[in-house]
Amino acid sequence: MRLSLPFGFASHDMAIDLGTVNTLVFVAGRGMVLDEPSVVAIETRNGVPKVLAVGADAKLMMGKTPQGVETIRPLRDGVIADIDVAEQMIKHFIRKVHGDSGRRMRSPRLVICVPANSTQVERRAIRQAATSAGAAKVSLIEESLAAAIGAGLPITAPVGFLVVDIGGGTTEAAVLSLGGLAYSNSVRVGGDKLDEAIASHIRRKHNLMIGEATAERIKQQIGAACRPADGNDLQMRVRGRDLTNGIPKEIGIGQSEIADAIADLVAQIVEVVMKTLEQIEPELAADIVEQGIVLTGGGALLRRLDETLSRATGLPVTVAESPLLCVALGAGRALEDDALKGVLHDL
Numbered sequence: 001m002r003l004s005l006p007f008g009f010a011s012h013d014m015a016i017d018l019g020t021v022n023t024l025v026f027v028a029g030r031g032m033v034l035d036e037p038s039v040v041a042i043e044t045r046n047g048v049p050k051v052l053a054v055g056a057d058a059k060l061m062m063g064k065t066p067q068g069v070e071t072i073r074p075l076r077d078g079v080i081a082d083i084d085v086a087e088q089m090i091k092h093f094i095r096k097v098h099g100d101s102g103r104r105m106r107s108p109r110l111v112i113c114v115p116a117n118s119t120q121v122e123r124r125a126i127r128q129a130a131t132s133a134g135a136a137k138v139s140l141i142e143e144s145l146a147a148a149i150g151a152g153l154p155i156t157a158p159v160g161f162l163v164v165d166i167g168g169g170t171t172e173a174a175v176l177s178l179g180g181l182a183y184s185n186s187v188r189v190g191g192d193k194l195d196e197a198i199a200s201h202i203r204r205k206h207n208l209m210i211g212e213a214t215a216e217r218i219k220q221q222i223g224a225a226c227r228p229a230d231g232n233d234l235q236m237r238v239r240g241r242d243l244t245n246g247i248p249k250e251i252g253i254g255q256s257e258i259a260d261a262i263a264d265l266v267a268q269i270v271e272v273v274m275k276t277l278e279q280i281e282p283e284l285a286a287d288i289v290e291q292g293i294v295l296t297g298g299g300a301l302l303r304r305l306d307e308t309l310s311r312a313t314g315l316p317v318t319v320a321e322s323p324l325l326c327v328a329l330g331a332g333r334a335l336e337d338d339a340l341k342g343v344l345h346d347l
C-alpha cells in the first residue's frame with residue numbers, strides 16, 4: 001500500500017541511495033527528486049578546501065581539472081571512503097532538494113541504503129555524515145531489500161526471491177523471504193572495475209590512455225557480458241592520448257574485444273550468484289526455480305548479462321524495470337508505507 005500524505009502536509013523525510021557512482025533522493029509524498037553522480041569538486045589551492053561543484057557539475061570536471069582543483073568520489077566499493085567529502089555532498093543534495101521545493105527544512109528523517117555486509121564502523125560513518133548534514137533521525141535499509149521493493153517484488157510474502165544488485169562498486173546477490181534477508185553474498189566488483197578493465201585493456205593493446213569517463217562510455221555504448229552470438233560486433237571510435245608519442249589519437253574498437261576485456265570480472269559476478277544459490281534451503285530453492293533471478297542496479301543494463309547468468313544457473317533471469325532507480329524507489333516506499341516499516345533499522 002502506498003500512503004499519500006494529508007492535503008497541505010509537507011514531508012521532509014527522505015530516502016537516500018548513497019551509491020558509489022550515483023546518489024538518488026526520494027522524498028516521502030513527492031517521489032524521486034534527485035539523481036546525480038556521487039562526485040565533489042574541491043579547490044585546495046589556498047590550503048583551505050572549498051567545494052566548487054557537486055554532482056553532475058563536478059562529474060563534468062573529472063579528468064579536466066586545473067592545478068589546485070580535484071574531483072573526489074567520496075564512496076568506494078559501496079561504502080564511505082572520505083567522510084568529510086561525503087558529508088559535504090549529502091548536505092549539498094539535501095539543500096538542493098529543499099531549495100527546489102521552496103520550503104525550509106525541519107530536521108528530516110533520513111533513510112539511507114547500505115550494503116548488507118557493511119561493518120558497524122561503516123554504518124556509523126554514514127550516520128555521522130547524515131547527522132552533520134542535518135538529519136534528526138537516521139534509519140538504514142539493506143540495499144538488496146530496497147532493490148527488491150523497488151523492483152516491485154512482494155517481499156513480505158512467504159516466497160523466496162533472488163535479487164542481484166550490480167552497482168558501481170559492488171555486486172550483491174541476496175535471497176529474500178518474509179521481509180528479511182535469508183542469505184547474501186557480495187563481491188567488490190561493479191561498474192567501476194569494468195571501466196578500469198576496459199581502460200587498462202585499451203592501454204595495453206592499443207597504447208592509448210583514456211580517462212574514466214571515456215571507459216564508462218565505451219561500456220555503456222558497446223559493452224557486453226559475452227561476445228555477440230550473431231557476429232554483429234558493435235563498433236565505436238575512441239579518443240585518448242598515444243602512450244608512445246604523447247599525441248592525441250583516435251582508434252576503432254569492437255564489442256568482442258570489450259567483452260573479452262571484462263570476461264574475468266563477469267565471471268566473478270556469476271560466481272557470487274552461484275555461491276548464493278548453493279546456500280539456499282530446499283523450500284526457498286523451489287521458489288527461486290519458479291520466480292527466477294531479478295537483476296537491479298546500473299550493471300544490470302550490461303548487454304547479455306541476463307543471458308550469461310541464465311546460461312550459468314539454468315534459471316530465468318529478468319532485468320527490473322528502471323534498474324538504476326530500484327534501490328532509491330524501494331527505500332522511499334519503505335519510508336512511506338507502514339506495512340514495510342519492519343525493513344528499516346534505526347541507528
Ligand SMILES: Nc1ncnc2c1ncn2[C@@H]1O[C@H](COP(=O)(O)OP(=O)(O)OP(=O)(O)O)[C@@H](O)[C@H]1O
Pocket residue numbers: 017018019020021022023077078079166167168169170171190191192216219220223296297298299300301302303323324
Ligand atoms: N547501459 C549500461 N551498461 C552497463 N553499465 C551501465 C549502464 N548504465 C549505467 N551503468 C553503470 O551502472 C553503474 C551505476 O549503477 P548504480 O547507480 O546502480 O550504482 P551505485 O548505486 O552508485 O553503486 P553501489 O550500489 O555499488 O554503491 C555505473 O558503473 C554505470 O556505468
